[in-house]
Amino acid sequence: MSLSSFRVEVSAGSVLFRQGDAPTSAFLLEQGEIEVTTRHGEESRRLGVLVAGDLLGEMAVIDDSPRTATATALTDCVLTPIDRTQFAERLDDADPVVRALLLSQLTRYRSALAQLSGQREPAPSAQVRDARAQDAAVALDKIRLESELREALERRELEVRLQPILEISTNRVAGFEALTRWTHPERGPVSPADFIKLAEETSLILPIGDYVLAEVCNALRRIGGDGDAAPFVALNVSGRQLDDPGLLDRFLAALVAGGVAPRRLKIEITESLVLDYERVSGIIARCHGAGMKVALDDFGTGYSNLGHLHKLEFDTLKMDQGFIRQMSDPRCYAIVRAIVGMAHSLDCDIVAEGVETELQLRQLRELGCRYAQGWLIGKPLPVPEALALL
Template sequence: MSSYRKTLEKGAKAYRCGDMPLDAFLIVSGSVEISIRRDGVQIPVVTLSSGEMFGEMELIDGGMRRLTASAMTDCVLQIIKREQIVERLDNTDPIVRALLQRQLSRFRVALELIESDVIADTGHTDPSASVVTSAIAKLRLEAQLREALEQGVLEILWQPIGAIADGRIVGYEALMRWPHVDLGDLMPKQFIALAEETSLIVVLGDYALQRVCIALRALADCGCSPMPYIALNVSGRALSSAVFVDQIIASAVRHGIDTAWIRLEVTESVFLDYHQIEELIQRCHAVNIRVAVDDFGTEYSNFSHLHRLAFDTIKLEQNFTHDLDQPRCLAMVQAIIAVARAIDADIVAEGVETDAQLQQLRQLGCDYAQGFLIGKPLTSTELLASIS
């Protein structure tokens, strides 16, 4: 059983009055009764069922449990760790924290009134049901993501990047996929933003880095020559870490691979601190790691990025590729390729799906292409099979 799951048989207690609160719980299946002790008798307060959360208020409050939670049926509970909630509170707006403290005060008063058999209006107004539902769904997904990381079920797929001139596969981009039991295969955009709200993104990044190094070691052991690179997407949280590049170096040494086989991709949306990114690029170049600006052409695009930061590669956002049949788009791509040439950077066109797009990019002088025409994302087994 995962450390993020708990099973209770009918009649068992999730916690008792007087316990120190360590976790909150989401009910995956079954029902739970919350009760309070008064005059030596347990008085039911509420019965909760699948999808509902309990134990969070006392967890935030930090005091001893004043309520008892009992399984009314056999139950499966998703555990919400204390640090998940505390980290979110620490990072939230001060006004929100103040409002929460006010609600906690009312929570304490309400418990005291129930214990003393007095009914009173505490002035509490329930938040919107949709807000509560959304918050619970987010906490549930975060707990499930932590569980998936713990069990190693997140998959890394490898999408080929080909040289347009001769069709050679020169590298791969590491793409994370989460095979969720209930929701099916989740792509990064469906859970990366959630991880970025907390330090979970650091754990997720290290998970991806280790699997990239394992894959590169396997490719080297297969005698792959010339050796392809693998590109790894970098989060804003990783960029702010002073030891990020040191962690890459240490992982490369541990797996016996060349750091030049690893490439980093940085999206323009994290360009908040030029000095920070400039320092990252310099440190990467010192150990032969090339750095790409990803999704160039999105809402954050700015040619000053290319002027001020020594990127090795520009990855052209896929909408440019899809609209190459439009004269204005064609002219813009031609200009971007000319700029790349002038600053000695490579160009990778993303989202290449047709022969016509590939031919047009070849005529424009684009270096590399990525997309379903070049190759679909491969599992690790398929990757090694394609090499051998």
């Protein structure tokens, strides 16, 4: 057997690894055929024949257990070794539900294999048992929370709140950002960072998005008003929603059904999605064609690509709250001033998020920033309380 860090060559009849060996690595079979067998007493039983493109030895590597079978080359073979860290890193980053399902299947396979070979099933180490138990607990909690989120949506228990956005020069509430909140009957308030992320991992974000849109249209109808000065509502849409080709058609249908002018709904696209320039450009064009405005959310959080920004015709830039909180630093103040100036040059409105002090508001007024949002202006409020601000 010829062995290197990147390629293993095994001649016909050679054993790659034996039953009971330690799991040093897995392999990708590039060329040839390998027979996998297990022993039951003196009897050898064939489990299968692997061909080019198959993985072998991966199960023992994943759960750090001794080899449960022997791999023998039927022909001259070429394999690529896969180090255990390559699996471990991917498993650590995987969804806990997927990880728990995989380990559950491995456990069942090992149990069946032990019965087939007449051996006692190998007991995992305490460390492995603890890791599996932790993964299973996280996975079950996540599955349970997703089911409860679906039930909350069905029962219309998700609440849409409106956070006011102040037009600084006139000191009036010019609009709101729609934010979704969920109070679980047992867990209490669930962080949007948790349940929105959970919804985005599945198709659940689509019906939730439609639900929030309907609530926003109802709020806009209650607000009333017409013309350019009529209050607007900004609604954040996720990447998964933007993948849905029927999204904007449903938005327009909901606005028409509610008798709401499209210009009063502002779509917010998070800055991380701007990396997909072609898709975002097309979405902006469709929104503008329908009369809706588009905002770039969380501007300055690390994904900014100024090389494309001038081509993406956003109507509004929402400056990340991290800049506002550090405006006492002269260098950060200079960055805020530059962002405001850039927005003006691009003929964009600009919203400063996270405004919490009168000093920050005064500085933004001096810089010519049009809108401010944050706890100084107002916290996310139930719709009736938000409407009372107008």
